[in-house]
Amino acid sequence: MYEPHRLHPAAILVFIGRNLRQMWQVLLPWLAIIIGKWSSFQGWGTFLLALTGVIYILYTILFWMRYNYSIQEQEFLLESGLFIKKKMNIPLERIHGVQISQGLVQRLFGLVKLEVETAGGGKKAEVSLVALERMEAERLRTVLYGKSTQTVESEVKAADYQLTTRRLLLAASTSNGIGVTLAAMLTVISQLDEWFPSLRIYEQVGQKLGHWFLSSYLSIILGIFLAIILAWILSLIGSLVRYGGFTLLREGDRILIKQGWVEKKQLNLPVRRLQAVTVVEGVLRRPLGLASIELVSAGYGDSSGTAVVIAPLLKKTEISGFLQSVFPEFAFETELEQIDPRARVSYIMRLLLPSLLLAVPISIFVPYGYLSLLLPVAAIILGNRQYQDAAWAIEGDKLIVRSRFLGLVTSVIPRRRIQWLGASQHFFQRRKGLQRLALTTASTAGGASFALAYIGSAKAAVIKNWFQQ
Amino acid sequence: MRTGQGVYIIEHRKMIDKKAISYWRWTGVINVLFWSLLLPASWFAARHWSWPMWLPAAIAFLLILVAVVNILLIPSVRWRSWSYDISSQQIQLFQGIWIKRHIIIPMVRVQHVDMQQGPLLRRYGLSTVIIATAAGEHEIPALADEVAMQVRDHIASLARVVDEDV
Numbered sequence: 001m002y003e004p005h006r007l008h009p010a011a012i013l014v015f016i017g018r019n020l021r022q023m024w025q026v027l028l029p030w031l032a033i034i035i036g037k038w039s040s041f042q043g044w045g046t047f048l049l050a051l052t053g054v055i056y057i058l059y060t061i062l063f064w065m066r067y068n069y070s071i072q073e074q075e076f077l078l079e080s081g082l083f084i085k086k087k088m089n090i091p092l093e094r095i096h097g098v099q100i101s102q103g104l105v106q107r108l109f110g111l112v113k114l115e116v117e118t119a120g121g122g123k124k125a126e127v128s129l130v131a132l133e134r135m136e137a138e139r140l141r142t143v144l145y146g147k148s149t150q151t152v153e154s155e156v157k158a159a160d161y162q163l164t165t166r167r168l169l170l171a172a173s174t175s176n177g178i179g180v181t182l183a184a185m186l187t188v189i190s191q192l193d194e195w196f197p198s199l200r201i202y203e204q205v206g207q208k209l210g211h212w213f214l215s216s217y218l219s220i221i222l223g224i225f226l227a228i229i230l231a232w233i234l235s236l237i238g239s240l241v242r243y244g245g246f247t248l249l250r251e252g253d254r255i256l257i258k259q260g261w262v263e264k265k266q267l268n269l270p271v272r273r274l275q276a277v278t279v280v281e282g283v284l285r286r287p288l289g290l291a292s293i294e295l296v297s298a299g300y301g302d303s304s305g306t307a308v309v310i311a312p313l314l315k316k317t318e319i320s321g322f323l324q325s326v327f328p329e330f331a332f333e334t335e336l337e338q339i340d341p342r343a344r345v346s347y348i349m350r351l352l353l354p355s356l357l358l359a360v361p362i363s364i365f366v367p368y369g370y371l372s373l374l375l376p377v378a379a380i381i382l383g384n385r386q387y388q389d390a391a392w393a394i395e396g397d398k399l400i401v402r403s404r405f406l407g408l409v410t411s412v413i414p415r416r417r418i419q420w421l422g423a424s425q426h427f428f429q430r431r432k433g434l435q436r437l438a439l440t441t442a443s444t445a446g447g448a449s450f451a452l453a454y455i456g457s458a459k460a461a462v463i464k465n466w467f468q469q
Numbered sequence: 470m471r472t473g474q475g476v477y478i479i480e481h482r483k484m485i486d487k488k489a490i491s492y493w494r495w496t497g498v499i500n501v502l503f504w505s506l507l508l509p510a511s512w513f514a515a516r517h518w519s520w521p522m523w524l525p526a527a528i529a530f531l532l533i534l535v536a537v538v539n540i541l542l543i544p545s546v547r548w549r550s551w552s553y554d555i556s557s558q559q560i561q562l563f564q565g566i567w568i569k570r571h572i573i574i575p576m577v578r579v580q581h582v583d584m585q586q587g588p589l590l591r592r593y594g595l596s597t598v599i600i601a602t603a604a605g606e607h608e609i610p611a612l613a614d615e616v617a618m619q620v621r622d623h624i625a626s627l628a629r630v631v632d633e634d635v
Contacts, residue, residue, distance in 0.1 A: 298603065419604035420574040427567055440604045447604030467573065468559060 002071035002143055004079075010109040011131035012064045016057070017105065018130075069129060071143060076116065078127055088127065090116065096273070098141045102264040105131070112137045116144065117269075160326045163246035163312055171243060171292070171313035174284040176407065177235030178228070185231055243312045250326045257310065267308065273297050275417045275441040275448065277330040278307065279319055281408040289316045293323075298442040323412075330412045332400050336391035340456030342432050343390070347454060348383035355379040382406075392452055392459070394466050399439065401450045411450050417441045421467050423460060433457045439467075482552040482563060488593045489551075489611035493544035495589060501536045508532070553609050555620065557627055560600060562607060578602045579628035582621045586614075600624065 020027070034045065059082070067080045076095065078088040097117035106113055114137045116127040132140070163171065244261030250271075257267040276296040285291060291314055294307035314322055323331035355375045363369040389404040399418075402410040418439045425435040437460050438451040452460075507528050514520040546566050554561040560579070562572040583599040585608075590596060596617035598609045612620060 418575075419578045419602040420572060420607070422573075423571040424565070425569045430569070442603035464573065468575075 002140075004068040004070040005136070006068050007064065007129060008109065008111050008131040008133060009064065010105060010111055011067070012057075012060050014103075014105050014130040015060050015063065019060075069127075076127070076144060090127065092144065095144055096270070097268050098145050099268055100137055100141065100266050101260075104262060107264075110134070114140060159247035159249050161246075161248040161311055161322065163243060167313045168240065168243060168246070170290070172236045172239035173232070174282065174288065174290060174313075175235055175239045176282045176284070177238050178232050181231040181235040181238070182227065185227065185234075239312075243309070246312055248310055248326070255310070257308070269297060269308070271327075271329065274327075274329075275443060276411050276413045276450070277310075277323070277327060278412075279410040281316070281410075283406050285313075286408055290314070291316055291319060293319070296441060296443050296448045298444060329414065330398070332393070332395050332398060332412055334393040334395045334400065336393045336400060336402055336410075337459075338388070339390045339392065339452060339454060339459065340434060342456065343434055343454035344384065344387045346429070346432070346434060347387035347390070348380055350453075351379035351383040351386075352376055387454075390452060390454070392455070392463070394463070399463065399466070401439070401452055403451065403453070413439060413441060413450055415467065415469075418467060419447070421464065423464070429454065435460050437463060482554045482561075485548065485551045485553070485609065485611050486593075486595055486613045486616070487548065488595055488613070490544045490548045492590060492593050492595060492611055493547060494540050497536070497540040497544065499589075501532060501540065504535070505532055551610070555623060555627075560607075560624065562609065572607060574600060574602060574607060576624075576627050579624060582624045582628070584617050584621050598624075 034049075063080070063082055066082055066085075069076070069078045071077065071092070074092050076090040076092060078086075078090075080086050080088075095116055099115040099117060100112050101115070102112050105111075109131070111131045112134050114129045114132055116129075129137075129140075241261050241263075243259055245264075246259040247257070249256040253271050255267075255269050255271060257265075257269075259265050259267075274295050274297050278294045278296065279291050280294060281291045292309060293311040293314065294309050297308060310327075311322060320331060320333070355378075359372040359375045362372040366372075386404045389402060389408055391402045393400045397415045399413045399415065400410065401413065402408065419442055420440055422438045422440070423435050424438075429435055433456060434454045435457055436451060436453050437455055438449045440447050440449045442448075452463075455463075508525060511520065511525040511528055515522050515525055543566070550564060550566050550569075552563045554563075557576065559576055560574045562570070562574075564570045564572075580601045580603060583601070584596045585599055586596045590611065593611075594614050595611045596614050598612060598617050598620050600607045600609070609617075609620065
């Protein structure tokens with residue numbers, strides 16, 4: 001029995017912040033319009049804005065007052081909502097984990113956030129109590145989870161894996177985030193005009209910089225170079241914030257991960273819910289002999305399918321030792337076997353054909369377009385590498401699958417985790433005796449597939465037989 | 470058992486109901502009728518907003534092509550390409566015209582089985598059996614109602630009632 005409790009009042013701030021974050025794309029253009037035409041709004045505009053603000057804050061306070069949690073008859077009960085009242089019940093035995101973390105606001109007030117994990121990812125109930133006193137959170141965790149506070153105990157035992165500062169810097173500077181950041185930067189730049197129509201950014205920049213900047217190719221290259229450097233710095237900061245103070249601890253059936261500088265995150269997940277372990281050798285890391293290790297789990301991590309990182313940076317030589325000592329269930333020694341010599345052409349063609357479709361028209365119709373013919377060349381080289389790196393092995397109850405898109409990815413999948421196997425064979429593959437094998441495990445995002453493209457049919461049959469045992 | 474070169478390892482596979490052909494023909498007809506709404510629309514646009522006149526002609530041509538392929542040719546080929554095999558250990562699905570697919574679902578991984586029937590399927594007395602695993606669903610389309618029921622009950626009895634912890 002646990003009487004109904006409210007969250008700490010700081011939750012009001014968190015609620016407001018969360019709403020603003022969800023709405024900012026809607027709000028920003030309006031704000032831009034109002035600021036842009038401030039002279040015509042001034043008097044009643046200020047009044048209206050203030051009124052909206054006050055009503056909104058009052059609403060949130062009432063929302064907070066209604067929002068309460070309790071435990072009744074072996075069920076966790078969460079009540080919320082002012083106009084539409086919501087009740088969420090979670091039977092205690094369905095709770096698979098409790099995660100305590102600390103975001104910016106929580107740190108400011110010395111509070112924590114408590115999240116309740118239930119089985120089955122995505123659609124199912126996910127409870128997040130955004131502002132609790134630490135004592136209260138620990139007490140609630142004990143009641144919900146029926147176990148003593150593991151975090152405190154675990155600090156006694158040394159971590160199984162700890163990211164040193166040197167490693168952290170290395171991890172941050174070689175992360176793949178740079179591509180993502182570049183894309184994000186481009187999106188922001190392309191949206192600027194929409195957000196601030198009154199500023200007419202493009203026109204102004206174009207007029208002022210256009211003449212000297214776009215006139216020489218050197219400065220274009222310089223610009224691109226600067227953008228890449230900027231993206232690299234941003235992604236570096238991103239990974240520093242994300243993986244700062246990373247430690248991993250394995251205790252029996254549980255893994256405990258702590259990470260984050262600004263937002264301290266704690267992840268506590270059972271090993272028996274792991275579906276697969278994946279060693280990722282990114283494009284920037286592989287030449288340096290570095291890799292990271294991720295895991296696929298069902299019911300943990302984001303529902304967006306972002307994998308849980310269990311080792312942000314390891315030397316390649318340390319991987320098998322790390323798996324042996326911390327995740328012996330996923331350790332492997334067997335040499336991997338290539339898929340089939342006949343597959344080389346297929347791998348190359350798969351990239352070459354679309355790149356030719358792109359490059360040939362460009363080189364005909366666009367000035368200096370012949371430069372795009374480098375694309376098919378790159379396609380051949382990458383295709384050949386993808387062929388060379390595609391490999392597999394069976395070791396007892398584990399299947400090891402390696403493939404390359406850009407970075408090299410090696411996955412270890414226990415047989416009992418494979419939900420279904422799909423083999424598909426294209427008309428042309430049929431003539432060559434090749435096929436595509438895909439093994440799918442459960443995951444928070446609904447399913448994770450591991451594929452071997454263009455594997456020889458005889459080898460595919462070996463894997464199928466192993467799977468059907 | 471023949472260990473073929475291809476995707477298929479054949480045991481005693483069962484076909485789906487032959488009425489599936491008529492069913493797919495009718496869904497094809499409905500589809501074509503729906504898309505043929507583009508025809509008067511593009512005609513109108515060509516008359517009043519000076520869109521190119523060849524547009525309605527091209528659409529008409531495409532519609533006829535799609536109709537011939539989707540209504541006359543594909544359904545029977547598709548029917549022949551579909552089969553399934555249920556043993557006590559696993560469910561196997563075979564499917565595909567251009568790309569042949571072979572799916573193996575171990576019986577212990579089946580979380581639940583369902584039957585589904587749209588209005589058009591009901592007219593033909595057909596049902597679709599849906600097999601759910603922790604990583605997505607698979608279906609056997611267009612089985613005669615009583616066969617679908619048998620298949621569903623058969624799988625349900627073979628699959629473990631208690632889900633294995635994922």
